[in-house]
Amino acid sequence: MPPLTAPANALDRPLVHTFKRRDILPLEANRLWQIQSGAVRLLTLSEEGTPITLGFWESGDLTGQPLICIQPSEIECLTKVQAVPLSPEQCWNFQQVMRSHLHQMQELIRFRQGQVPQRLQRLLDWLALKFGRPVEQGRLIQLRLTHQDMADAIGTTRVTVTRLMQELERNGAIGYSQKKHVILPE
Numbered sequence: 001m002p003p004l005t006a007p008a009n010a011l012d013r014p015l016v017h018t019f020k021r022r023d024i025l026p027l028e029a030n031r032l033w034q035i036q037s038g039a040v041r042l043l044t045l046s047e048e049g050t051p052i053t054l055g056f057w058e059s060g061d062l063t064g065q066p067l068i069c070i071q072p073s074e075i076e077c078l079t080k081v082q083a084v085p086l087s088p089e090q091c092w093n094f095q096q097v098m099r100s101h102l103h104q105m106q107e108l109i110r111f112r113q114g115q116v117p118q119r120l121q122r123l124l125d126w127l128a129l130k131f132g133r134p135v136e137q138g139r140l141i142q143l144r145l146t147h148q149d150m151a152d153a154i155g156t157t158r159v160t161v162t163r164l165m166q167e168l169e170r171n172g173a174i175g176y177s178q179k180k181h182v183i184l185p186e
Contacts, residue, residue: 016082025064025075031085032064038081039131039143042105043152044073052112053153054105056143058131062091067101078143112155119154120164124174128184137175138185 016036019025025033025040033040035057042055042063054070056078057063063075066088088094111123124141131143145153147161154161168174175183 016084019077019081019083021077021079023077023081025077025081025083027065027068027073027075029065030087032062032066032088032091033075033083034086035059035061035063036082036084038077038079038083040075040077040081041149042068042073042075044070051152052155053149054108055101056104056127056130058143062086062097063101066094067098078145078149108153111153116154116156116160117164117167119156120150120161120168121173123150123154124168124182124184127182132184135177135183137183139183140177141182141184144179144181 019038037059039056039058040063041053041057043051044054046052054073055063091097107126111119111126113119127141127143127145128139132139132141134140146158147165148158150165151158151161165174169176172185175185177183
């Protein structure tokens with residue numbers, strides 16, 4: 001007969017939760033999510049009901065309700081995500097993580113100001129720093145966002161982002177990998 005309880009070392013390991021692309025991570029007052037793999041974004045809504053992106057997180061990052069001071073909000077999976085629930089007490093550098101969250105939100109809010117072509121370029125440059133890796137042609141942004149995701153981040157329409165991305169490609173300001181990831185030439 002199998003044992004009724006799990007071995008002690010199995011109880012010490014946090015449970016990994018798997019979410020599909022576009023799933024919403026549950027937000028609870030005392031729960032953080034440590035992203036093990038994949039990428040998520042934090043969204044809120046404007047008074048008109050349009051989505052506003054306030055953050056992007058990837059493997060190794062922490063996010064969750066204790067770090068979010070705005071309502072309504074939700075954390076959407078941009079890819080398949082594996083995440084581990086933690087309490088704020090389990091996060092030894094909670095204040096540093098909170099400052100990082102606030103800094104990123106402030107940066108993304110700044111991307112919503114100015115002329116739309118410059119907003120898109122600033123977003124692409126930022127994504128290249130956060131999610132990019134060097135390749136022969138420049139910097140490969142490993143996070144694939146839809147044009148709508150980019151539009152939500154910079155406060156414009158999907159049609160405008162599509163037109164601007166086509167212009168950037170024609171002008172050689174961006175390229176694409178075989179897997180359709182954006183490459184920014186250096």
